[in-house]
Amino acid sequence: MVLNPLTRSVPGIGLANTIRFAWKEKELEPLGRETFGRIILMGNLKLTVKDVFCFQGNSLEGAYDVALYTEEKHDDILRRARAVGGERPMSHYEITILAKNNFRVVTINIYNPYVKDEEVRAFLGRCMDNVSSARHLKDSLGFWNGRRGIQALLREDPKGHGGYLHPPAMFSLGADRGTLFYARQPPFCRRCMAYGHIFASCSTRKCRFCGSEEHEARDCDKPK
Incomplete structure (x- = not known):
């Protein structure tokens, strides 16, 4: 089983918690949607309907795109897919991670x-x-x-x-x-305007308005 980069039909921003299963065998007939769902999703990957946000066919890529409800479930399914990747019929599919970590x-x-x-x-x-x-x-x-x-x-x-x-x-x-703010945002210091720590633990004396290290923002007389 191969993990591929994004293909041309995916938005540049990616699709959150989504995995693409693309049929790679030219000599064999691909599985139909219902058969794929029953054998691959519910069988090999042990998914339930409650786990899947959306399961849709992508005729342009000859693939099925499966969106999961959570990032944890997305990562869990990737681990399971790797574990059974050498077994048929999973071995007939190339897997593309459509989600972007950034x-x-x-x-x-x-x-x-x-x-x-x-x-x-x-x-x-x-x-x-x-x-x-x-x-x-x-x-x-x-x-x-x-x-x-x-x-x-x-x-x-x-x-x-x-x-x-x-x-x-x-x-x-x-x-x-x-x-x-956004999910997984690092700690941010409103004193030195840097990531990695918060105001209470900041040892830097720096004005966030003019950048001077001679005074703090409350003592700044520069135009805001």
């Missing part, structure tokens, strides 16, 4: 609701790739709560936390200040 859904909060989505996306684009359009998040009554949800990919950075470049958790767009 995919993040970023939640951004800016108090001024009139800041344009394009400005927020441009800010994220400085340190993230494949930045999506912004989705205005609403409360249970249907009112926009001021937060925006944006999907994007972290850029690889050998010197960054966890091997990725992370956008600052606190930032300013002109006179408007904002914050952002």
